[in-house]
Amino acid sequence: MYSETVKDHFQNPRNLGEMKDADAIGKTGNPTCGDLIWIYIKVKDDIITDISFKTFGCAAAIATSSMLTELAKGKTLKEALKITRKEIAESLEGLPPIKMHCSNLAADGLHKAIEEYLGKTGRTVEDL
Amino acid sequence: MVERVNLNHAAGNPVDKRVLKGMLPYFQEFYGNPSSVHIAGRHATKAVANARMQIVNLVGADTKDRIVFTSGATEANNLALIGFAYRNRRKGNHIITSEVEHLSILNPLKFLVKQGFEVTQIPVDEHGVIKLEALKEAITDKTVLFSVQHANNEVGTIHPIQEIADIAGDAKIPLHVDAVASAGQVPVDISDLGASLMTLSSNDLYGPRGVGALIIRRGTSIQPILLGGGQEMGLRSGSENVSGIVGMGIAAEIAGKELEANIRHLTKLRDRLIKEVTTKMEYTYLNGHPSHRLPNNANIRFSFVEGEAITLYLSFEGFLVATSSACTSRTLEPSHVLLSMGVDEAEAHGALQLTLGRDNTETHIDHFIKALPPIIKRLREMSPLYPPS
Ligand code: FES
Numbered sequence: 001m002y003s004e005t006v007k008d009h010f011q012n013p014r015n016l017g018e019m020k021d022a023d024a025i026g027k028t029g030n031p032t033c034g035d036l037i038w039i040y041i042k043v044k045d046d047i048i049t050d051i052s053f054k055t056f057g058c059a060a061a062i063a064t065s066s067m068l069t070e071l072a073k074g075k076t077l078k079e080a081l082k083i084t085r086k087e088i089a090e091s092l093e094g095l096p097p098i099k100m101h102c103s104n105l106a107a108d109g110l111h112k113a114i115e116e117y118l119g120k121t122g123r124t125v126e127d128l
Numbered sequence: 129m130v131e132r133v134n135l136n137h138a139a140g141n142p143v144d145k146r147v148l149k150g151m152l153p154y155f156q157e158f159y160g161n162p163s164s165v166h167i168a169g170r171h172a173t174k175a176v177a178n179a180r181m182q183i184v185n186l187v188g189a190d191t192k193d194r195i196v197f198t199s200g201a202t203e204a205n206n207l208a209l210i211g212f213a214y215r216n217r218r219k220g221n222h223i224i225t226s227e228v229e230h231l232s233i234l235n236p237l238k239f240l241v242k243q244g245f246e247v248t249q250i251p252v253d254e255h256g257v258i259k260l261e262a263l264k265e266a267i268t269d270k271t272v273l274f275s276v277q278h279a280n281n282e283v284g285t286i287h288p289i290q291e292i293a294d295i296a297g298d299a300k301i302p303l304h305v306d307a308v309a310s311a312g313q314v315p316v317d318i319s320d321l322g323a324s325l326m327t328l329s330s331n332d333l334y335g336p337r338g339v340g341a342l343i344i345r346r347g348t349s350i351q352p353i354l355l356g357g358g359q360e361m362g363l364r365s366g367s368e369n370v371s372g373i374v375g376m377g378i379a380a381e382i383a384g385k386e387l388e389a390n391i392r393h394l395t396k397l398r399d400r401l402i403k404e405v406t407t408k409m410e411y412t413y414l415n416g417h418p419s420h421r422l423p424n425n426a427n428i429r430f431s432f433v434e435g436e437a438i439t440l441y442l443s444f445e446g447f448l449v450a451t452s453s454a455c456t457s458r459t460l461e462p463s464h465v466l467l468s469m470g471v472d473e474a475e476a477h478g479a480l481q482l483t484l485g486r487d488n489t490e491t492h493i494d495h496f497i498k499a500l501p502p503i504i505k506r507l508r509e510m511s512p513l514y515p516p517s
Contacts, residue, residue: 002440010440016510027512033454034462034473035434038512054512056477058436058455062510098460 003093015069026113039109060099068106137485144334154371179377188317201329202232204342211350220270227468256285281309283416284425312383335379339372394423432514433507
């Protein structure tokens with residue numbers, strides 16, 4: 001049911017693991033099925049210089065987390081906020097319809113991380 | 129290709145070779161319809177009657193009981209509940225069941241509730257055993273039926289069915305036993321139980337899919353839910369699936385004959401599997417009753433990880449298993465059985481349902497207990513819940 005790209009990211013997740021010196025962590029849970037994603041970011045000059053994740057969830061949740069970190073790395077905060085679940089799913093060569101909700105989770109996690117980072121410097125997403 | 133190891137027999141058993149051999153002539157040589165009076169018809173009638181006897185013998189029924197063949201256990205459960213409730217409506221509208229029944233029990237009951245029936249679902253304890261006190265307390269003067277599973281196919285718990293039957297008997301309430309998970313796994317005797325109705329599935333006995341049976345004891349009346357030509361004593365219209373019925377009969381006969389040997393074989397594998405897996409890894413627990421459990425079932429949960437991910441990693445290495453995780457259910461909800469046992473939602477995510485079969489060997493268990501720990505370790509390292517703070 002999963003594409004080869006999903007399987008690849010599930011078996012070899014990119015940017016996996018806790019980041020000890022993260023500038024911000026976005027923690028989010030999936031109301032649909034009860035899973036969790038944490039996104040860690042390091043930011044310099046409003047650019048995501050490093051990113052990693054930890055996920056408690058299905059193969060799709062793990063693969064979308066992994067793909068999200070690939071898509072977000074090196075982007076400005078403003079660009080990174082534009083990453084949609086559709087873009088993540090397309091980069092993974094599609095997800096089964098019942099698994100689309102898992103891709104929300106990764107994008108939400110990144111949004112939260114960025115908001116937390118901006119909050120630390122007294123800014124909001126509107127200021128970008 | 130990696131060798132496949134099937135630890136997911138609950139999803140389907142291979143048809144026993146002897147069963148298949150016995151069925152084959154009924155596709156071309158003896159394709160008659162039991163409704164025909166000619167010789168081919170009579171041959172088919174005889175074959176179906178023979179299969180009924182084989183079912184009677186497996187579960188200790190009486191030759192006077194009606195064995196109604198259906199398209200499977202789901203239909204048999206629907207027929208038992210809806211057919212009984214409608215036929216006995218005058219006597220009362222209250223049905224008692226448990227929280228951990230199969231969906232082919234719970235969903236027909238939901239339908240009946242919409243038709244004005246009342247249903248009480250009895251909770252279970254932490255091992256998944258139906259609470260007998262609650263069962264007694266639920267009885268009212270409107271209660272017309274108990275519908276209870278003998279064993280739970282998901283977590284493997286065997287309920288104290290004789291005690292449940294005695295409670296039903298004392299209150300003079302007919303009992304329907306869903307014996308799909310238990311028949312062929314442990315001894316089942318409908319006469320000892322004094323049950324009125326019993327559901328069986330062919331595939332769970334290593335017979336073909338698409339066949340099941342409802343046993344209706346003498347003195348119990350139900351009405352049909354499929355209307356048509358009046359086959360199966362008027363209780364299940366539609367031309368008989370003769371080859372399937374023959375297959376189910378043979379499967380029942382073999383299951384009865386080889387019951388003891390299978391219990392020995394499976395119990396040994398199961399106990400080793402449970403022991404090795406739960407002692408080798410931390411935060412790993414058995415779901416279901418530690419001793420009153422089906423010989424073929426080991427349901428084990430791994431904290432901090434999700435079951436679909438475990439299942440998929442295992443399948444890359446050739447192991448076929450199932451999980452009760454919300455992520456794999458059609459509704460994205462955790463298993464109602466685990467929730468009813470008090471397992472919390474996050475924990476329910478990491479439950480693996482391992483169901484053994486006659487074809488499993490010690491070597492399969494060796495391989496599995498070697499392959500599993502690195503997978504769990506890897507997923508835990510990915511999980512924000514691990515290590516627990
Ligand atoms: S995380 Fe639960 S379905 Fe994907």
